[in-house]
Amino acid sequence: MPIYEYYCYDCRRRISVFFRSFSEAQEGEATCPHCQGRRLRRLVSRVRVLRSEESRLESMADDPALLSGLESEDPRALAHFMRRMSEEMGEPLDDELSEVVDRLEAGESPEEIEQSMPELAGEEAPGGDLGNDLGDDL
Numbered sequence: 001m002p003i004y005e006y007y008c009y010d011c012r013r014r015i016s017v018f019f020r021s022f023s024e025a026q027e028g029e030a031t032c033p034h035c036q037g038r039r040l041r042r043l044v045s046r047v048r049v050l051r052s053e054e055s056r057l058e059s060m061a062d063d064p065a066l067l068s069g070l071e072s073e074d075p076r077a078l079a080h081f082m083r084r085m086s087e088e089m090g091e092p093l094d095d096e097l098s099e100v101v102d103r104l105e106a107g108e109s110p111e112e113i114e115q116s117m118p119e120l121a122g123e124e125a126p127g128g129d130l131g132n133d134l135g136d137d138l
Helices: 022-027 053-061 064-071 075-089 095-105 110-116 130-137
Strands: 003-008 013-018 040-042
Touching (some): 064 075, 075 095, 095 110
């Protein structure tokens, strides 16, 4: 069951298209799942090895350097952890989370970021605490 990667000229995204068989991939026409565009260019993809979510999380837990940075409460270590988690889970960071990670890499504290981005805590106005907001819902 092949998965091919394409570049969509209409929405300018890199996409993956799943085909049920190799013959379907050769005979069928790929369509962009985001914009339904058909102006696609097939890309050369990296070979992927399927691993379970559990296996990916275990590999992160087995990395002492990754966890020791978190224990020291270093914003840069938190940013590294967040990027690694994104890579391991195969989920790209959205624009908002990318901004957070960039700011952590620059050494800004999570508290400073939270104060300047109240929408992260689901607030309308600055001044709230994400931890307290989450605790209230539990």
